[in-house]
Amino acid sequence: MSEAALAERPATKTTTPQFSLKPLCFRLGEEVIGLDLTRCDDISDDTIKALWNTLCHRGILLFRKQHLNHDQHLAFTRRFGPLAKTGLTSRYAPDGYPDIFTVTNIRKNGERSETENAAQQWHTDQTFLEVPARASMLRCEIPPQNGGDTMFCSTHHIYEDLSEGLKKTLAPLRAFHTLFSQRSKVMAGRKPLSDEEMSRVYGEQGAMQPVVLTHPETGRKVLYINEQCVDHFDGWTVEESAPLLDYLYAQIRHPMYQYRHRWSAGDVVFWDNRCTQHYAPLDYDFANRDAPQNHRLMFRSTLA
Ligand SMILES: [Fe+2]
Numbered sequence: 001m002s003e004a005a006l007a008e009r010p011a012t013k014t015t016t017p018q019f020s021l022k023p024l025c026f027r028l029g030e031e032v033i034g035l036d037l038t039r040c041d042d043i044s045d046d047t048i049k050a051l052w053n054t055l056c057h058r059g060i061l062l063f064r065k066q067h068l069n070h071d072q073h074l075a076f077t078r079r080f081g082p083l084a085k086t087g088l089t090s091r092y093a094p095d096g097y098p099d100i101f102t103v104t105n106i107r108k109n110g111e112r113s114e115t116e117n118a119a120q121q122w123h124t125d126q127t128f129l130e131v132p133a134r135a136s137m138l139r140c141e142i143p144p145q146n147g148g149d150t151m152f153c154s155t156h157h158i159y160e161d162l163s164e165g166l167k168k169t170l171a172p173l174r175a176f177h178t179l180f181s182q183r184s185k186v187m188a189g190r191k192p193l194s195d196e197e198m199s200r201v202y203g204e205q206g207a208m209q210p211v212v213l214t215h216p217e218t219g220r221k222v223l224y225i226n227e228q229c230v231d232h233f234d235g236w237t238v239e240e241s242a243p244l245l246d247y248l249y250a251q252i253r254h255p256m257y258q259y260r261h262r263w264s265a266g267d268v269v270f271w272d273n274r275c276t277q278h279y280a281p282l283d284y285d286f287a288n289r290d291a292p293q294n295h296r297l298m299f300r301s302t303l304a
Contacts, residue, residue, distance in 0.1 A: 018047045021054065028059035028154040028276065029259040037066045037268060040076040048079050055135065056217045059276040060152050060259065060269055067266035068139055070097045070299065076268075077137050077301040084126065084133040084302035091197075094299070103138070103298040105289040114190045116289065116296075119150065119280035121185055122252050123228035124273045125302060127177040130207045133302035137270045142297040143263040147284030153257040156275045159212065159223040162251070169244075170211050170223075177229035178206030182238055184228050208234060215274050222275045223248060252277060263298075 019034040032051065035043060055061050068076070074097070077083060083099045092102045092115050105116035126132040138150070162170070179187050211233065213224035227249050232241035251257075261269055271278060285294045 018044060019051075023058075024060070024062060024261075025259045027157045027257055027259075028152060029062065030054055030058045030060075031062045031064065035063065037063055037068055037076045038072050040072065040079055043079065052080055055270060055272050056215065056275070059154050059156075060271040062261065063268040063270070065264060065266040066139070066268050068268065070094060070100055073137065073139055073268075073299060073301055074099060077303060080135065080303055082304045084304040099301060101300040101302070103296075103300060105286070105294070105296050106142075107290065112189075117280075117282060117286075118186060119278060120282065121183075121226075121228040122153070122249070122277045122279040123186075123226040124155075124224075124277050126273070127209055127224075127226060127229050128179050128206050131304070132207075132209075133273055133304065135270060135272050135303045136300055137268060137302075138298055138300045139268045140263040140265055140298050142295050143265060144284040144296050145293040148296045149260050149262050149281060149283055150269070151258050151260045151279045151281060152269075152271060152276050153252055153254075153259075153278075154275065155222040155224065155252070155257075155277055156215070156218075156220050158251045158254075158257050159221050162223075167212070173211040174208050174234040175211050175225050175230045175232070176206050176234060177209050177226075179229060180205060181229055181231040183231045186228055213274060218275070220275070223252070224274075226277055227252070 019032050022031040022033060023029065024031055032054075035047075037043075051061060074083070093100050094102055101115075102113075103115045103118055104113050106113060124132065125136045159167070178184070206229070209224055211223070211225055213222050214220070215222055225245070225248060230245065232238045233244075261267070284296070285291070288294055289296075
């Protein structure tokens with residue numbers, strides 16, 4: 001690991017007797033080695049604090065082959081704070097677990113899953129809410145035989161590499177985040193929301209967010225717009241915003257800022273929604289997704 005990459009890591013001690021870290025790539029991500037998440041009561045509060053600190057600085061944590069069940073998944077998530085509330089998740093929740101969101105291409109009662117292609121655009125979870133989820137934890141139960149990856153990028157490094165002139169232009173801007181933006185693809189193919197779901201989940205059908213967010217825990221600035229939710233800057237038209245948004249979204253898609261995770265059954269990836277974005281590239285035989293070797297089954301929890 002280079003000195004520059006080491007300098008990126010949190011200043012506080014990140015290796016406790018309970019775990020060690022291995023960088024996933026230069027700009028983001030650490031694999032956490034040595035913890036058994038099925039027994040999260042055995043993990044000390046100091047270890048939880050060290051994990052959280054590492055997450056805030058490095059964006060994502062990977063815990064390989066943990067094979068958690070729903071209770072263990074929620075118990076580990078809750079060690080970092082209360083769960084996020086979002087009424088829509090109950091539509092995609094496993095029976096008895098309203099706080100878990102199912103991401104799958106497996107049919108239920110013969111019907112196609114509405115979440116089979118939920119991460120088809122780069123995004124951060126729930127930025128359309130006034131207070132978006134701080135972090136999300138996704139576990140893999142069944143990966144496709146070939147592919148089914150999830151990609152992550154560091155929006156702090158993307159921001160840092162912009163010119164000083166562009167940073168000055170972006171500094172005062174805000175953007176309205178909504179799943180009903182002209183660029184959003186996520187609602188296509190989903191059953192319309194009921195009035196009750198709409199008011200419960202979306203309130204005003206979206207939320208105003210700063211274009212440059214200061215991460216509340218690291219103090220680092222991040223580019224905080226995403227293709228799934230933003231089609232214009234506040235006070236600008238969609239047409240006026242398009243060239244600048246296109247430029248910024250191209251930076252978000254640049255491979256130099258990314259980590260790509262190839263899932264194994266049992267893996268858990270925990271990400272900070274304030275300084276990363278994620279995307280699922282549909283790099284498997286999606287046309288034949290009903291074949292068992294192409295099934296993909298993932299479960300996500302979110303932190304308030
Ligand atoms: Fe997501």
